[in-house]
Amino acid sequence: MQDSTHAPDMHDAAVPASWWRHWWRRQTPVRQDRFAMLAPLAAVLLFLAAIVSAFGYLRLEEMDREQEAVKRDVEYAQQRIRLRLLERQEQLMRIARDISNKEVDAEEFIGRAESMVIQYPELQAVTWIDEKRRIKATYAAPSLGSQQVRNPGEVLRTGETESIYTLARDLQQPVYSQPAPNAEGNTGLLQLHIPLTDQGRFAGVILGEYSIDGLLRYGVPTEVSAKYAVALLDGKSRVLAGSSVPPRNPATQLLPWAAQPNEYEVPVSPVGNGLIIRAQAYRTSLGVIGSGLFWLVIALSAMTAWMLIGNWRHTRRRMQAQQALLAETSFRRAMENSMLTGMRALDLQGRITYVNAAFCQMTGWSESELVGRTPPFPYWPEDDRDLLAARLDDELQGRTTAGGFQVRVKRKDGKLFDARLYVSPLVDAKGHQSGWMTSMTDITEPNRIREQLSASYERFTTVLEALDASVSVAPLGSEELLFANKLYRLWFGVQTAGHLQMVAQAGVPEQPRTDESLDEVDSFVGLPTGGLTAAQSENAEIFVPELGKWLEVRSRYLNWVDGRLAQMVIATDITPRRHAEEMSATQAERAQSASRLVTMGEMASSVAHELNQPLTAINNYCNGLVSRIKGKQINEEDLLAALDKTARQAQRAGQIIQRIRSFVKRSEPNRTLSDVALMVNEAVELAEIELRRRNVRLSHYVAARLPRLLVDPILIEQVLVNLLKNAAESIEHARRPASRRSVELRVIPRQIEQLSVVEFSVLDSGAGLAPEVMDRLYEAFFSTKVEGMGIGLNLCRTIVESHQGRMQAENIYNGAEVAGCRFSFWIPVSGATNSIANKDAGITV
Structure with missing residues (x-):
């Protein structure tokens, strides 16, 4: 029973192992070396990722604990400030109740206000304002600025204080507000408006003004302000009192656990969103990221990965060099075999040491039949052997021409063809000359084409010379005559004067002239030569007094054989036609x-x-x-x-x-x-x-x-x-x-x-x-x-x-x-x- 139970498990384990060995053997040695180098590198990278993840998790846990502590301390400080404000509010409401019952006059109000201001430093001023917005009595702390002190008999200033006064009158409830910044930008006061009633009728307000800085100083516990940067903010997140932690280096924000600082903010009740308390934790320790163990692990992992990468790159370069050498050898052999130019190498004694496939194909002799042969070579024609022997002697003595020379070569079947040979020294890898390299090109077809072109040129010249029209070509900007047929030479000679005269009389755009006194500037800058050469010819009829003839002149621009822009002028004698037209008109x-x-x-x-x-x-x-x-x-x-x-x-x-x-x-x-x-x-x-x-x-x-x-x-x-x-x-x-x-x-x-x-x-x-x-x-x-x-x-x-x-x-x-x-x-x-x-x-x- 026991054997039958475990037999399938052993078989299942053997299948993956057999598959793995089969797959590994099918890989090429190059791929096996690559996998062998990548496995340790992958292991090091996985180890480094695990260490970084562990430290990151610990850092996030630490940040969560710090955030909970900040939240708890900020809420405690907010409760302290809230209780302090509620106590002052209760005292001011008691005074307001006594005033409504007419138990307190202006002098007694000033005494009680002075007592509160002295006893509670955050309270800066207490003011009694009647229903007509006139100040009946007020007391302000000596530290309050002269511009902020109100005098009895004055009317309440317009602005935010007046609007809050109206709001307290309408709501019949205490209203907190923060006045708008004055001309000096002072916003460090918090106002409390407590309405007064006289037999159910609105009778004014008691205005209490708190120093926001005093609220922060005396309302926030010392243990909280010692650990955090505490600040009071307004509704627009502007700092009214307190301090802030300077922003961290932007480079540290790349770390996920350093993306947000440890801070917390909450509105101060009963003021509401107009006053917010914020606390930011000071950085007192480097944490796990700053520990030496972390950086030691990082350094060791980086060194290990660097060494593995360096070893892998060295192996890769060696393999690449081997592959490049093999590819270059194969490429050179393929290039030599596919070249249409025959290559032949001679040693210093004139013995053939190498021929490529093109040379063998041209001559019809195989490589084995040519390599090792000495002059006279079998592809030399019998009639040219003396000439070819002299050429070979000049070649071995280094007396060669750069342009090569033309010879006749005999194929194995006895046929002859024209070839051009170029000779250059054969230098080995050590820089020593070991022989001479000769390249041979079959020029039978180019010679035939050259002969045909020469015959075609002769026919073309014959036709132009026999034309009954004058043909002349001159480059623009020059007085050189590039071509003139027989009739032009008969009429105007071999100078360009006749060509230019016909161009001028026909009204063709004048040719630019060069002037040696001017700088060498291209006179055709911006001229569209393609458009000129593609333009249609221009016809005009002119009378040449020197010849006594009427000529029909046709001109067009063309690109001359040397690339210059030229102008061709064809002039036909139309004197008989003009006479016929005159007779027809008559x-x-x-x-x-x-x-x-x-x-x-x-x-x-x-x-x-x-x-x-x-x-x-x-x-x-x-x-x-x-x-x-x-x-x-x-x-x-x-x-x-x-x-x-x-x-x-x-x-x-x-x-x-x-x-x-x-x-x-x-x-x-x-x-x-x-x-x-x-x-x-x-x-x-x-x-x-x-x-x-x-x-x-x-x-x-x-x-x-x-x-x-x-x-x-x-x-x-x-x-x-x-x-x-x-x-x-x-x-x-x-x-x-x-x-x-x-x-x-x-x-x-x-x-x-x-x-x-x-x-x-x-x-x-x-x-x-x-x-x-x-x-x-x-x-x-x-x-x-x-x-x-x-x-x-x-x-x-x-x-x-x-x-x-x-x-x-x-x-x-x-x-x-x-x-x-x-x-x-x-x-x-x-x-x-x-x-x-x-x-x-x-x-x-």
């Missing part, structure tokens, strides 16, 4: 004049009819005047009236002729700030002749306060006249009845494409435009009229676009029926001021 000018002459030719009969009316009127007036003058049947007034009418008719005929002459004569472009209403009126005046001939009504509307436009008024009037004449012809061809033969001209301001513009629109009631006509409407020499030239609308659109405007045409529908056509164009107001800069666009009059 042809356009002739076409416009011809268009106006054609318009006037078509309107000739209408103009003749328009002139016939004033001329007929003049003839009639003149014949009538002659007849009446011969018959002497006219007076002076009738003569003047007839002559005035004749003059007006002549003036009208002259205006018609002058307007036609100004419309058809050739003139240079003259863009001025023109009044829109005036241009419309003059165009309407010309067009109305044709419209009346075709029996077409014209109505026009011009918006008020339109801005003035910077345009050529003759060209704009030509556009309006052409549109109005075309509208009348469209109505006549549509054979509209008289009620529908009307044309409307509207001029209004609008906002189009975020621009402020003035829009001119002509609406007719004709047959509209066919779709095939709409597609070819502005095509040159295309016309729907048999006698038409096909240049009217094309010229109109060219004139409008030269003024930065746009023209469009659209049919007007009444349901599915075409009710007419609307031609409109607009001229920008803001852009009109810039249109004068485009007066060379090819539109002249």
Whole structure:
């Protein structure tokens, strides 16, 4: 029975031991050493923690005992002060009762007050105040200040004393108070107000004033004041009397058992929270924390932990050194095997002592086949052996170049490749040279790329030299010419004068210049070179008098191959194009004049009819005047009236002729700030002749306060006249009845494409435009009229676009029926001021 009972316990104990041994054997030696060093250190730390906890517990117990003692003594002192105050209160209430019974007069009151003040030192003054706040009698101790002594007949001062006086009158009970600090900051008095009654009516108060310092001195027992720093505080924790223990060093507050001092405070009854007694224990002993045993244990534990840590760190550094050596060896071997550069070591006699994997891979020979070999080496080509032998001799003699040298190397399969060799001395750990180290790099591919780049550069140079444009590159801030092609050298030579001249004439921002008289300061500080090189090229057309050519100059900034910021200028000869543009402008000018002459030719009969009316009127007036003058049947007034009418008719005929002459004569472009209403009126005046001939009504509307436009008024009037004449012809061809033969001209301001513009629109009631006509409407020499030239609308659109405007045409529908056509164009107001800069666009009059 006994064996069967204990057998499972032995088995259970053996399982953890077996598990522990199995776990320990599975750990690496490094981890076993670490655990072996950490176990003693953990034991020392646990022992130190236990000692510190024990001493901390004892210190907390000691603090609790001290706190209980402080509490007990403070409450005892508070009872003593309370009894003393109650005794004085009872005596003052007895005097108040006698005064209420009219058994005591002022003289007897002073005697009894003097007796109390002398007998009880804490009582400083006793005052009798009537119901009108006047002082009837008072007695004060000689130690009381003159400013605090009240004189008979005075009225009670306002302030806290008066408010407590009112409170005692309302409550009919004794009231304690502490007056507010006076001008000198004196708050060392405690007041007691005892109300007086006369047949149930309030008759004043007896005011007793205590010295708080006296209460502390005579009320606190001597055994309490000897052990503690006792002080009386007000409701705001300000010290009224007594002393306080200075605060402890903040560093000691880090200890949990030294966080709070041993002190206790309690309100003084019957005063209440306005007067508090506090006691703070003096530190009379160091306690357990200051004992030598405690610090001895701390020191021994720290020394033991320090020694263990030092031993563990030494072992750790040794293990780290071993691991670092193993890792460095493995890393160096891996680095040598993974290098793309072949490494070969020779001794002082020229025998190969070491080759890495890259060297073997380059040559195709294994390490065993190369190590120990002497010249000639198997990877030397037969044709270069003499050269390579001389190179090896220079290498062994130390005559090597820092930049290395290029050789040919033969692989094991017989193929050749280009390699560059760099030689350096091989120095051992003692600083002695033991041989030479050679690094070999395969440069077959770089040589091929270099040859391709050289051929590409030659092709690029050939292309630039064959360009029909001048190309030049110069760095900013310098007069050096970095590149110039053949045409630039033909025009300007090999100097930068031509480059700078083109840059200046094209209006490109000037290049900063360096001045040797100035300090060496970077002239491009703050210049965003990235933004400059990414900017678009700038185009300009200039005339070079020295060449007699017009050049189109394009420039942009770029980073030169050496990192400097440079400016490239490309100049193309555009002299033939300029001549062609001038001829085109001349042809356009002739076409416009011809268009106006054609318009006037078509309107000739209408103009003749328009002139016939004033001329007929003049003839009639003149014949009538002659007849009446011969018959002497006219007076002076009738003569003047007839002559005035004749003059007006002549003036009208002259205006018609002058307007036609100004419309058809050739003139240079003259863009001025023109009044829109005036241009419309003059165009309407010309067009109305044709419209009346075709029996077409014209109505026009011009918006008020339109801005003035910077345009050529003759060209704009030509556009309006052409549109109005075309509208009348469209109505006549549509054979509209008289009620529908009307044309409307509207001029209004609008906002189009975020621009402020003035829009001119002509609406007719004709047959509209066919779709095939709409597609070819502005095509040159295309016309729907048999006698038409096909240049009217094309010229109109060219004139409008030269003024930065746009023209469009659209049919007007009444349901599915075409009710007419609307031609409109607009001229920008803001852009009109810039249109004068485009007066060379090819539109002249």
